[in-house]
Amino acid sequence: MPQIDPPRRRRVSMADVARLAGVSTQTVSRVSTGYSGVDGSTRRQVLAAMKELGYRPNGAARALKHGEFKTLGVMLGSLADTGSGRILESIAAQAVLAGYAITLIPVQAPTRSGFIGAFTRFDELAVDGIIILMKAQLLDEVGMALPPTLPHVVVVDSDISHRYSTVDSDHAEGVRLAVRHLLKLGHRTVWHVSGPEQSAAAIRRAVAWRSELEAAGQTIPPLLHGDWSARSGYVAGLDLADRPGCTAVLAANDQTALGLLKAFQERGKDVPEQISVVGFDDIPEATSFIPSLTTVRQDFAEVGRLCLQEILHQIRGEGSRRTQTLVPAQLVVRGSTAVSRACGTATSGSPPSASAG
Known part of the structure; x- marks a missing residue:
């Protein structure tokens, strides 16, 4: 015998609350939007009716009253990479503290239809602004422009000279610190x-690497391209x-450095006695690598905090729509770098000016 699904329960309306509370729908509307000009006993009566019926005030109605939906949209390509996941975690935590909810929409294929679909969905869900955790240039490549009425921040893997507001780590400074450490x-x-040839962050790091070696008058070896993976x-x-x-290698990220360490071990190359390795990101597992990894620390939590701060400034009309903010990087020296044999006995460590972690 075929199973019959139970009838779907009708959503409780404002009129239902008004009937139970014995008031007008206008009074219910005023209570749900936070209007202060409602008698205390009437307010309590309406709230009690809302609770009994399980009524949820319409967010759009509150927005008409207060000018905000208290919801932010986050568009991203993937959570698989270290940066996006940790920045998103920080954004979500900061949003909660500011009284905002997060609506997350992944865009798996960076196509025009994919972006249009995401922006349309954000419009339907009524968000106050959009944070984009993906390369801004992808929007231009498919001829997309962000909705002009929405505040927005483009965060990760974006060209800082771009026309959108950005908050990102200072990739170039991080690379300079790493190269100088190894040369010293x-x-x-x-x-x-x-990293990948199409990545803006990877390009900026490669340019900084080449520039730092040129400034130091050192030979520039061939660049090897990876894809962020071990x-x-x-x-x-x-x-x-x-x-x-x-004798010294700067890896695109800590995962790439992990792969380097494995290959060097298999080939009988001791790290750091024969080859020094520096990573990028400072993932939590970096201290557990063998040897522990010298790396460039990106402050993902600060990137997320400043991103949320910037978009709230735009929503409140307190900031520009084209700001560029770089969060400083820090070199964390551990056991995978040492003095070159050309300079004498190899000993793990670094100049006094480098930071340890």
């Missing part, structure tokens, strides 16, 4: 295994292990 340890040059670091490491002039 006596390494003649620094090899670099970069696998790509492993493949690059097998190549670098066979290059006699390679």
Whole structure:
């Protein structure tokens, strides 16, 4: 015998509350939107009726009264990478403190139809602003413009000279700190295994790496491209292990560095006695690598906090729609870097000016 689904329960309306409370729908509307000109006993009567019926005030109605929906949209491409996940976590925590909810919409395929669908959905859900955790240039590549009536912040993997407001880590400064650290340890040059060629962050890091070596008058080795993964670091490491002039490597991120360490171990290259390795991100597991990883720390929590702060400023009309904010990076020196053999006995450590962690 076929199973019959129970009838769907009708959503409780404002008129239902008004009938139970013995008041007009206008009075219920005033209570639900926070209007102060309602008698105390009447207010309590209406709230009691709302509770009994399970009525939820319409967010759009509250927005008409107060000018805000108290909801922010977050568009992102993936949560798989370290930065997006940790920045999103910070944004969500800060939003709660500010009294806002988060509506998350992933855009798996960065196509025009994908972006239109996401923006349309945000419009239907009535958000006060949109935070985009993906490369801003993708919008231009498909001919998309952000809705002009919505405040917005573009956060991760974006060109800071772009026409949208951005909050991001200072990738270039982080790379400069890493390269200078390795050169001070006596390494003649620094090899670099970069992130994907289409990544704005990877491009900025590669440009900073090349510029720092040029400024120091050092030879610039060929750039090796990776994809942020340990696998790509492993493949690059097998190549670098066979290059006699390679004594120092800057990895695109800590996952890439993990792959390098595995390849060097398999090829009998001791880290840091023969090759020094520096990562980027400072993931929680970096201290558990063997050896513990010297890396560039990105303050993802601060990026998220400033991102939320910036979009709230825009919503309240307190800020510009084209601000660029860079969060400083920090070099954290651990056991994967050491003085080059060309300078004498290899000892783990760093100049006094570097920070330990």
